[in-house]
Amino acid sequence: MVHSQTIDGSERGVLDQYVHPQSGQTSLPDVVLRPAGGNVFEATVEQLATAIRLGVFTNGEQLPPERELAERLSVSRNTLRDAIAALRESGLVTTKQGRGGGTSVTYAAEHPATVVSGSFVRSGAAMLDALTFRRVVEPGAAWLAATQSLAGDQRAWLTESLREVEIAPDAAAHRVADSRLHLAIATLSGSPMVVDAVTRAQAALHDMLMAIPVLRRNIEHSDAQHHQIVEAILGGDPDRARAVMEEHCDATSALLRGLIG
Amino acid sequence: MVHSQTIDGSERGVLDQYVHPQSGQTSLPDVVLRPAGGNVFEATVEQLATAIRLGVFTNGEQLPPERELAERLSVSRNTLRDAIAALRESGLVTTKQGRGGGTSVTYAAEHPATVVSGSFVRSGAAMLDALTFRRVVEPGAAWLAATQSLAGDQRAWLTESLREVEIAPDAAAHRVADSRLHLAIATLSGSPMVVDAVTRAQAALHDMLMAIPVLRRNIEHSDAQHHQIVEAILGGDPDRARAVMEEHCDATSALLRGLIG
DNA sequence: CCGCAAAGGTCCGTCCCGGGGCCATTGGTT
DNA sequence: AACCAATGGCCCCGGGACGGACCTTTGCGG
Secondary structure, three states: OOOOOOOOOOOOOHHHHHOOOOOOOOOHHHHHOOOOOOOHHHHHHHHHHHHHHOOOOOOOOEOOOHHHHHHHOOOOHHHHHHHHHHHHHOOOEEEEOOOOOEEEEOOOOOOOOOOOOOOOOOOHHHHHHHHHHHHHHHHHHHHHHHHOOOOHHHHHHHHHHHHHHHOOOOHHHHHHHHHHHHHHHHHHOOOHHHHHHHHHHHHHHHHHHOOOOOOHHHHHHHHHHHHHHHHHHHOOOHHHHHHHHHHHHHHHHHHHHOOOO | OOOOOOOOOOOOOOHHHHOOOOOOOOOHHHHHOOOOOOOHHHHHHHHHHHHHHOOOOOOOOEOOOHHHHHHHOOOOHHHHHHHHHHHHHOOOEEEEOOOOOEEEEOOOOOOOOOOOOOOOOOOHHHHHHHHHHHHHHHHHHHHHHHHOOOOHHHHHHHHHHHHHHHOOOOHHHHHHHHHHHHHHHHHHOOOHHHHHHHHHHHHHHHHHHOOOOOOHHHHHHHHHHHHHHHHHHHOOOHHHHHHHHHHHHHHHHHHHHOOOO
């Protein structure tokens, strides 16, 4: 509801600008110049909603105090409050006043349609792009994590994240736990830029996976791969960690490619 | 073990927030919540300056008309004009009025100190991060490019980019041509998100490489690797393309790691 | 020679957002 | 019971970004 909506009604997706309409030729300026995402308010809503949906904040958990969260997001408290209000109206969080109060997550992880209004509808090209991107960064993150000498609590965190995935009671919980595991692996890579990349890939992936039915068989296969990945990371075997993660991404990719344009 | 720890006045850098000061423990909210870069004007200046320094716009070449460029960057023409004015005062571009006029690049690629004022001073941690990130995304991009069935003009573009690197007369020209080659490879991956990632990695890399003396021997070794990479991509050998690119990144990384914190 | 078109140059009104101060509510502590 | 601290709720101001409209310069073509 911001700009866009120029006079040509052709609804150009963000991605179409990467290719010259006339020739199929791509040139560097077309590809490199990326729009600096507009609207701070919407971006904040989107980021918080994504964080919640990805399980960065688990159910019932409290968000940091507004003043702190605002500073961390480099956003004024006003804007942050507006964003939180939007989330509240979407039923993702509830807020309580007073000491010990705050905003806490109430995420049922159901109703795949009731997501926050701005949940981005991605074009087919964007989805394929996200899958491709993920296929690059997630194996890279796994490889890096396996090269690190992990501390005891880090190893425990990884093991615990894996376990949470395996004992997830239903598909929705499994989805959240899966995101958390992948983000944990990315975090153990030690590289903030890698974490950022994986976060974006997971965010895009999440929207897609929420839209399809999940087969029990797929989950079992996926969990077996998770186990191998964690094993390889803990065992310090980067190449194996990467190889299995590649298989893992390819499996998801194959599953999703059939369902999009 | 949530956050808290609000009131320490210790001038925390952007990256430090990824780790808890007290325990070395990292938690997802700390890692995932990323600030949404402020100041649109500065971001625009930085992006254009980077594009020029990376050779996205070659010397003498004209930038797109203001109205078009503004729309592509999702920035108002006012802001874009301010940014261009800043570049003009830094001597990176010149502007001419009237039909056939416009803003064109005048980039000598010398005076490593005269860079635009905002050229980001990255902390040691951020540099290591960038090197790590690059080590993940560039091999991934090369792998992807090698899996694509490239059209004739794409193959020609790649070959030409390689040649430009090899015939570069001096270190500065070599730097620009090198960036262009890497961005070309990323573009041929076909994934905008990958291009974006490589662009960010190259931007960070550029600032580092401009600060160190370059040895003839290093350039020769680098060019040999470039040749192998392009060969592997054109020959449709993804694994080899990735392997050589990894060596290539490792070489640069080793070169730079000695010179930073 | 004249007019048109394609650029940059300028200005203005509107609104979003950041910064900061202050109030209201609530629960713990003395 | 009284106080205090932590937290959300509210408001106002100022600057910056946006989006238009309009002017100026310049080259090309009829």
